[in-house]
Amino acid sequence: MKRPELLIPAGNLETLKTAVLYGADAVYIGGEAFSLRARADNFDKETMTEATAFAHSHGAKVYVTVNIFVHNYDLEGAEKYLLELNEIKPDALIISDPGLFTMAREICPEIDIHVSTQMNSTNYLDFLFWHRLGAKRVVNARELSLTELKEIRNKIDEVDPSFEIESFIHGAMCISYSGRCLLSGFMTGRSSNLGACTHPCRWNYALMEEKRPGEYYPVEENERGTYIFNSKDLCMIEHIPELVDAGIDSFKVEGRMKTQLYAAVVARAYRKAIDDYFEDPELYRKNIPLYKEEIAKCTYREFTTGFYFGKPGSDAQIYENNTYKKNYTFLGCVQEVTDDSARIEQKNKFSVGDVIEILKPDCTEKFTEVLGIRDAATGEAQESCPHSKQQLYIKLSLLPKEGDILAVRNPEEA
Numbered sequence: 001m002k003r004p005e006l007l008i009p010a011g012n013l014e015t016l017k018t019a020v021l022y023g024a025d026a027v028y029i030g031g032e033a034f035s036l037r038a039r040a041d042n043f044d045k046e047t048m049t050e051a052t053a054f055a056h057s058h059g060a061k062v063y064v065t066v067n068i069f070v071h072n073y074d075l076e077g078a079e080k081y082l083l084e085l086n087e088i089k090p091d092a093l094i095i096s097d098p099g100l101f102t103m104a105r106e107i108c109p110e111i112d113i114h115v116s117t118q119m120n121s122t123n124y125l126d127f128l129f130w131h132r133l134g135a136k137r138v139v140n141a142r143e144l145s146l147t148e149l150k151e152i153r154n155k156i157d158e159v160d161p162s163f164e165i166e167s168f169i170h171g172a173m174c175i176s177y178s179g180r181c182l183l184s185g186f187m188t189g190r191s192s193n194l195g196a197c198t199h200p201c202r203w204n205y206a207l208m209e210e211k212r213p214g215e216y217y218p219v220e221e222n223e224r225g226t227y228i229f230n231s232k233d234l235c236m237i238e239h240i241p242e243l244v245d246a247g248i249d250s251f252k253v254e255g256r257m258k259t260q261l262y263a264a265v266v267a268r269a270y271r272k273a274i275d276d277y278f279e280d281p282e283l284y285r286k287n288i289p290l291y292k293e294e295i296a297k298c299t300y301r302e303f304t305t306g307f308y309f310g311k312p313g314s315d316a317q318i319y320e321n322n323t324y325k326k327n328y329t330f331l332g333c334v335q336e337v338t339d340d341s342a343r344i345e346q347k348n349k350f351s352v353g354d355v356i357e358i359l360k361p362d363c364t365e366k367f368t369e370v371l372g373i374r375d376a377a378t379g380e381a382q383e384s385c386p387h388s389k390q391q392l393y394i395k396l397s398l399l400p401k402e403g404d405i406l407a408v409r410n411p412e413e414a
Contacts, residue, residue, distance in 0.1 A: 003278055004243070005250040007063070007166065008267045011257055013047045016062075017054055018333060019263040021403045022361045023271025026061035027051075028094060030256060034074070034081055035065045049088050061091035065256075066104070067116040069097050082107040092136065105134055112136035114166065118180060122148075124155035127163070131156070137164035139252065142173070142234075146246045146308050153247030164249035170266060170295075171254025173231040173306060175201040201229035235303035237270060237291045240277045240284060242308070259347070261330035262298040264359060264405045269294040272363050294363055297407070299326045331356060331406040332392075341393040342400055343376055350408060351384035358398070359405040368398040 008024035010016035019027050029051060030042045043051060052062045064085060070078055078100055085093065086108045093111055095101045096118035104113055114137040115121065115130045122141045130138050140149065149165065156163050174181065181192040183200050190196035205228050234254070236243060243251065251274070253266050273291045277284035302325070304312060332344030350356060352373055358366040374381045376391035385392055400406065 001244055001278070002247075002249065004248055004274065005061075006267065006270055006274060007250050007252045008263055009171075009253060009256040009258065010051075010263060011042065013043065013051050013054075014333060015258075015260045015263045016051045017403065018260045018405065019267050020055055020058045020060045022264045022267040022405075024060055024263075024267050026063060026091070026250070027055060028063040028065060028252075028256070030065045031081065031085075034068050034070070034078055034100075045084055045088065048090070052088055052090050063092040063094055063114060064090045065094045065116070066100060067094050067096040067118055069118075070100055075099070075103075079103060079107065086111065094139070101133065101135075114139060114164075117141060117168070120180065124152040127152055127156055127165070128159060131160060131163050135163075137166050137250070139166040139168075142168055143307050145310060146242055149248060150246040157247075165247065166250035166252050167243070167248045168234060168254055168306075169236040169243060169248075169251045170234055170270070172301070173234050173304070175229040175231055201231070202227065203229075205229075231301075232304040233301040234306045235295060235300075236305060236308065237273050237295055238288055239305065239308070240273050241281065244277070258298075259330050260333050261328065261359075261405055261407055264361075265294060265298040265328075268359075268361050268363050271361075290363070296325070297328045297359070301325065326410060328357075328407045328409055331408060334400045334402050334404045334406065337399060337402050338393070340399070341372075341374075341395045342406075343391065343393050344406060346385045346390045346392050347388060349384060349386045354408065356396075356406055356408045358400045359407055361403075366398055366400075368396040368400070371395040371397055 005025040006023060007026045007028060008019035010019050010027045010029050016027050016029060029048065031048060032042050032044055035042060048064070055062045066078075066081070066085070068074070082104055089111065091112060092114045093104055093108065094114045094116050095104055096116040101113060101115070104111070113135050115135050117139040119138075120141045121127060121130070121138050122144060127138050140152070149167065153165060156165070176183070181197065183192070184197045185191040187200050188198045190198050251270065253270070255262055255266070269291050272287070272294075273284060276287055306312060329348045331350055332347050334342045334344055336343040350370060352370050354370045355367055356370060358368055360366065372381060372395035373383070373385055374393050376393050
């Protein structure tokens with residue numbers, strides 16, 4: 001059996017470093033333009049260069065999303081951007097647009113091209129089409145079952161066993177076919193296909209009580225509504241054997257807008273699950289409760305297996321609300337460790353005397369008490385840290401290591 005790649009998203013440099021340290025084989029990121037996550041922090045040329053160097057120094061790969069659908073007025077800027085990427089040399093470009101694909105093949109001949117899920121590849125002829133054009137990998141449409149993927153794998157192997165399939169195995173599910181959605185653009189003027197989706201699929205809707213003569217029932221948002229488009233999140237951590245058996249080469253996690261806590265928790269949980277399965281399938285089965293416990297430490301909705309075992313039914317939707325489950329609160333990532341303190345950029349409030357957790361890459365936690373907090377710039381002591389993004393030195397009863405994640409379990413979930 002071929003060990004699959006674990007591919008984790010990163011919206012900024014700090015999250016990329018966390019993903020790599022917590023077990024990612026590869027990380028996918030977006031630049032400041034031509035990426036379908038316009039509201040993520042994203043990477044400029046300098047940080048993308050640093051990110052690529054960091055990942056490569058830790059044996060991980062970097063894939064850059066260049067996956068918008070371009071108009072004529074985008075082409076000049078796209079060419080300049082591809083020339084920059086050719087200098088940086090990430091491991092692959094993730095592309096949706098056939099014109100951009102052609103341009104990338106010419107400008108970046110040494111960089112692999114992965115065909116985005118936005119291209120809606122749903123059969124083995126689609127995969128072989130992109131193979132003939134020079135792609136290295138196709139990210140399949142999310143609407144495929146494991147049975148379909150296994151058949152695609154078998155057909156690909158007859159032509160080129162090295163050609164790769166990448167599949168989403170965890171994260172938010174888009175209500176539209178492989179993410180090709182016009183709803184946000186129609187309702188708000190912000191196009192999902194240009195990276196500015198407002199996620200109207202998560203809004204609250206209701207049918208009007210009275211139908212106007214000659215009209216369809218309109219759907220309007222009000223306090224009595226239902227969440228008719230609101231999908232549960234995908235989670236396949238209990239089905240690693242089936243994913244491997246289907247011949248999927250890369251296990252992709254959704255979430256370039258998510259936090260370092262999300263990247264760390266999901267990466268380390270799937271890293272352990274994959275490694276356990278390849279060490280001993282019985283060990284994997286034994287540890288499934290542990291993986292489920294681990295994956296619940298980041299923010300998530302309820303879980304579904306999506307289309308992998310057939311078309312999802314009504315139980316794959318959440319009709320009552322669009323709220324997340326949030327068992328843990330992210331406090332910060334350790335940037336530096338001195339003799340008695342750890343420096344962090346604080347993300348949420350905590351206080352002297354609190355008992356917090358150090359989340360390690362190996363799926364272990366260490367409890368530690370906050371003994372002191374001081375401002376990193378002034379050195380002044382403080383009892384708590386209510387201001388987000390403040391640089392702090394915190395003295396702990398048990399020192400963490402650089403790169404460790406600090407979090408606290410929410411009392412209401414305890």
